[in-house]
Amino acid sequence: MIKAIQRTLERVVVGDSIPSLVRWGQAMPRGLVRRLQQDAFGEVVRYAASRQRFFARKLAEKGIDAGRVRRPEDLGDIFTTPEDLLNLPAEEFLCRAPKAVFETTGTSGAPKRVYFGYDELHRSARHEAAALYKNGVRPGDRAVCTFDGGYWISGWVTFLACRMLGVFCSAIGKPQPRELYNRMPQYRYNVVVADPTWLVSFSEIAQKDGTYPLKVIMAAGDRMTDVYRRYVQEVWGAPLVLGYGSTEAGGGVGMECERQEGYHLDEYDFLFEIVDPDPQGYGELVMTTLTRRTQPFIRYRMRDVTRFVPQPCACGVTLSRIEPVRGRRDEMVVMGAGNMHPEIFERVLHDVGDISSHWQVAVRQQGLRDVLEFRLELTNGVGPENVEQNVRRNLEARFPEVWANHLCGMYELAFRYLPLSTLGSGRKARRLVDERSA
Numbered sequence: 001m002i003k004a005i006q007r008t009l010e011r012v013v014v015g016d017s018i019p020s021l022v023r024w025g026q027a028m029p030r031g032l033v034r035r036l037q038q039d040a041f042g043e044v045v046r047y048a049a050s051r052q053r054f055f056a057r058k059l060a061e062k063g064i065d066a067g068r069v070r071r072p073e074d075l076g077d078i079f080t081t082p083e084d085l086l087n088l089p090a091e092e093f094l095c096r097a098p099k100a101v102f103e104t105t106g107t108s109g110a111p112k113r114v115y116f117g118y119d120e121l122h123r124s125a126r127h128e129a130a131a132l133y134k135n136g137v138r139p140g141d142r143a144v145c146t147f148d149g150g151y152w153i154s155g156w157v158t159f160l161a162c163r164m165l166g167v168f169c170s171a172i173g174k175p176q177p178r179e180l181y182n183r184m185p186q187y188r189y190n191v192v193v194a195d196p197t198w199l200v201s202f203s204e205i206a207q208k209d210g211t212y213p214l215k216v217i218m219a220a221g222d223r224m225t226d227v228y229r230r231y232v233q234e235v236w237g238a239p240l241v242l243g244y245g246s247t248e249a250g251g252g253v254g255m256e257c258e259r260q261e262g263y264h265l266d267e268y269d270f271l272f273e274i275v276d277p278d279p280q281g282y283g284e285l286v287m288t289t290l291t292r293r294t295q296p297f298i299r300y301r302m303r304d305v306t307r308f309v310p311q312p313c314a315c316g317v318t319l320s321r322i323e324p325v326r327g328r329r330d331e332m333v334v335m336g337a338g339n340m341h342p343e344i345f346e347r348v349l350h351d352v353g354d355i356s357s358h359w360q361v362a363v364r365q366q367g368l369r370d371v372l373e374f375r376l377e378l379t380n381g382v383g384p385e386n387v388e389q390n391v392r393r394n395l396e397a398r399f400p401e402v403w404a405n406h407l408c409g410m411y412e413l414a415f416r417y418l419p420l421s422t423l424g425s426g427r428k429a430r431r432l433v434d435e436r437s438a
């Protein structure tokens, strides 16, 4: 019954019209979204049970009958992990002949491979198109996408999304920022889609040599701090909205709306869970692909730590939101201060002043106590008193529960200063390290 309603809605009410899809995202009651998800979850579980070797084996090991599975919890501790994807051949996961493959490289160097059908890429693009539309992108706009090429998926999905919106689009891989800057007047781009760090370099050129009128900037891929976001927005005088996704998810699974208060999730194509949440609700994000049939993922552990935003969004969209990702689960350190993530220290340190942007926080052990050591580079040659005072003040104001544990004596604070350019930068540099002996 629910399924029949959904099909009718999709065909008659929404069709391929992106504006209708956005209106629908605002009109759909939460209860109905959940019913549709539950229905689709049972269906994909039964589908994968009969066609996916990996999942069928997991079910058999645990003695679970797929026909009885209604909710994710019914699967107990059955998950699909990035390691499964890396270590097992593609045939373990494929349920039908694929039409496309994309890769994503983790820290280990070996790529994870994810296969799709054209219909699945189309669905992915439809939701990205809806998110772009919600953020003001309209036919007649001119978009440029500089997501990396090669085996990456994101540029293709953005290109297809622009096609659906009737928007001029160049998906050009990742050029030197200057190369694109020089072409801005010729192609009159007013929508830029790019990685955060690339955008910062691009904006530095524009700050020096002049900007062009942009309507909206969309960023996804690596981390964008509040400082970077403010900088890019100020240079261009345009809003910067963030997207969240991965190759496994087939591109984006969530995008901010104009309020910039968390990612609205694509709950028509995915079911999300937060597993092992801490008392504040932060835990690992887990997704099940509800509509993919080439290589469906049942409870895929995304390794990113976040939490659901409980309140409905003021923009009117009824799709749930998650907060910006706190960090990778493998970057999390459990200690006397609580569950620590690099993002916590980013928010404590970004406006402290007199320190370089390179830093590291280490958790050490001294006697029976944890020590949280800030390793910083002083930039102005004056003493560190102000720096330490500001770190303490920010920690207390922004993370009161972390500060409270300090006052209780559950850990000590320490500071160490290193010569400039000692601490590495870039994605591989570890910002939070656990140096306690096991």
Ligand SMILES: [Zn+2]
Binding pocket: 256, 257, 258, 259, 264, 313, 314, 315, 316, 317
């Ligand atoms: Zn919203």
